[in-house]
Amino acid sequence: MKFINNPFDIVIRATLELYPDLDKKEILIQFDPDLRGREYGECGYVCFPEEGETEYLISISINIPFEYMPEILAHELAHIIVGLGPEEHGEEWEKVFDTIYTKCQEIIESDAREYNLC
Numbered sequence: 594m595k596f597i598n599n600p601f602d603i604v605i606r607a608t609l610e611l612y613p614d615l616d617k618k619e620i621l622i623q624f625d626p627d628l629r630g631r632e633y634g635e636c637g638y639v640c641f642p643e644e645g646e647t648e649y650l651i652s653i654s655i656n657i658p659f660e661y662m663p664e665i666l667a668h669e670l671a672h673i674i675v676g677l678g679p680e681e682h683g684e685e686w687e688k689v690f691d692t693i694y695t696k697c698q699e700i701i702e703s704d705a706r707e708y709n710l711c
């Protein structure tokens with residue numbers, strides 16, 4: 594038994610195909626029932642490792658529609674790829690996010706063909 598269209602797996606697959614080095618980082622992803630808002634940072638966020646630590650922690654709100662949750666995951670992964678900079682959602686971040694989004698669409702289409710979903 595397995596999910597054949599788990600959108601979180603698709604985001605992870607797409608991101609690792611584009612940025613294989615990301616697999617060397619320790620990244621944990623959790624659903625967080627305490628996140629309640631709909632603004633930037635309230636649907637999800639990433640905790641970068643403190644000095645001497647290696648673990649990234651992505652938190653995703655469960656209080657948003659399910660269909661937005663994979664997008665939040667892609668959003669936070671793009672932050673990890675770009676790194677901490679002065680511009681949180683600047684041009685570089687936007688480019689990475691768009692690239693992940695496009696790759697996800699490709700995977701969804703090819704999976705749909707593979708499993709005859711369309």
Ligand SMILES: [Zn+2]
Pocket residue numbers: 633634668672681682
């Ligand atoms: Zn952000």
